[in-house]
Amino acid sequence: xVVRVRVRNAETGATVDMELEMENTVEEIIEGVSAYxxxxxxxxxxxxxxxxxRGQQKVQELxxxxxxxxxxxxxxxxxxx
Amino acid sequence: xxxxxxPGERDEDRHDRTRLVPWVDFGRIDSAKVLVVGAGxxxxxAVKDLALFGxxxxxxxxxxxxxxxxxxxxxxxxEGDQSSGKGKASLVAERARELDPELQVxxxxxxxxxxxxxxxxxxxxILGCLDNVTARLHMNANAYHARVPYVDGGTDGFRGRVQAVxxxxxxxxxxxxxxxxxRILERRFSCTGQDTVFYQPKRAAEIxxxxxxxxxxxxxxxxxxxxxxxxxxxxxxxGVAGTSEVLALDIDPGCPNHAPAKLS
Numbered sequence: 092x093v094v095r096v097r098v099r100n101a102e103t104g105a106t107v108d109m110e111l112e113m114e115n116t117v118e119e120i121i122e123g124v125s126a127y128x129x130x131x132x133x134x135x136x137x138x139x140x141x142x143x144x145r146g147q148q149k150v151q152e153l154x155x156x157x158x159x160x161x162x163x164x165x166x167x168x169x170x171x172x
Numbered sequence: 173x174x175x176x177x178x179p180g181e182r183d184e185d186r187h188d189r190t191r192l193v194p195w196v197d198f199g200r201i202d203s204a205k206v207l208v209v210g211a212g213x214x215x216x217x218a219v220k221d222l223a224l225f226g227x228x229x230x231x232x233x234x235x236x237x238x239x240x241x242x243x244x245x246x247x248x249x250x251e252g253d254q255s256s257g258k259g260k261a262s263l264v265a266e267r268a269r270e271l272d273p274e275l276q277v278x279x280x281x282x283x284x285x286x287x288x289x290x291x292x293x294x295x296x297x298i299l300g301c302l303d304n305v306t307a308r309l310h311m312n313a314n315a316y317h318a319r320v321p322y323v324d325g326g327t328d329g330f331r332g333r334v335q336a337v338x339x340x341x342x343x344x345x346x347x348x349x350x351x352x353x354x355r356i357l358e359r360r361f362s363c364t365g366q367d368t369v370f371y372q373p374k375r376a377a378e379i380x381x382x383x384x385x386x387x388x389x390x391x392x393x394x395x396x397x398x399x400x401x402x403x404x405x406x407x408x409x410x411g412v413a414g415t416s417e418v419l420a421l422d423i424d425p426g427c428p429n430h431a432p433a434k435l436s
Contacts, residue, residue: 101410117350118350118351118352121350121351121352122351122352125352132355132356133328133352133356134305134349134350134352134353134356135350135352136348136350138419141417141418141419141420142419142420142421142422143348143405143406143419143420143421145347145348145350145421145422145424146349146350146351146352147350147424147426164408165328165331166326166333166348166352166353167326167327167328167331167332167333168302168303168304168305168308168326168328168353168356169303169326169327169328169375169376169377170210170212170213170214170301170302170303170325170326170327170332170377170382170385171210171211171212171213171214171215171234171236171301171302171303172212172213172241172242172303172374172375172377
């Protein structure tokens with residue numbers, strides 16, 4: 092089974108549609124859209140509504156509806172320089 | 173006998189206005205022992221806020237010295253500090269005492285990795301003002317095992333995040349990390365076969381986001397010490413959009429910090 096979602100780039104507002112298998116993980120979504128948008132190397136997380144998704148979670152665990160929107164957010168790690 | 177008061181005496185108490193916030197436990201704030209890890213941009217702001225709020229027992233840890241480019245974000249550093257020979261932690265401690273002479277603040281010039289769970293048990297709360305995943309993972313795991321609340325802040329340009337970890341109830345930093353975080357570690361430590369090279373990239377940073385993130389860290393510390401619930405669980409701040417949102421995170425069942433034996 093395949094589900095189509097929309098992923099929004101929090102930094103630019105751009106969106107891309109992505110087809111996901113139930114076995115795909117959140118980490119694979121992050122890697123897929125990061126490569127598509129040629130993101131700078133860095134840490135990123137995905138949110139679904141008001142919840143942050145864990146990297147190892149599979150699509151089948153996420154209760155994603157067709158065409159639901161996820162958002163790719165940078166996870167800032169600076170602050171001591 | 174009736175209590176004796178004098179006109180204007182309330183204004184002699186430097187914390188009088190803050191004491192008007194009804195839920196703040198000032199007894200706890202006054203006695204709490206706080207560790208600030210990192211005396212750079214976030215650490216400067218956090219120590220300034222802690223001192224002004226009324227905290228009186230701080231330790232500040234950092235192994236670095238000041239460079240001139242720190243001066244645009246570090247309220248406690250001065251022109252000339254970069255050639256003083258003093259470390260960031262010592263300078264922050266020295267200047268914090270100028271803010272409140274009653275402040276007992278100790279500088280620890282050392283590495284994050286020198287602190288284990290036993291050292292962390294000395295503290296009531298720890299603020300992470302760091303700039304890399306390795307140091308964050310160390311503080312997160314050890315503070316969690318020591319059962320000491322840990323409030324972590326991070327910035328990148330006009331973006332920031334704060335996570336409040338209150339063991340054993342909340343998810344920890346590692347619960348929210350994924351391969352993109354660990355790839356950073358792989359890039360930072362490149363092994364040449366004979367040596368390990370540490371690569372620290374220069375990252376965008378500016379004072380307004382730094383101030384906001386450090387202020388939220390200190391406010392979460394005040395809430396936790398006053399017995400109020402902390403944010404659940406991660407605040408993401410976007411300074412360009414002018415928004416901040418608190419996003420929920422689940423405990424990762426595979427996270428080593430939440431192994432069943434350690435939750436007892």
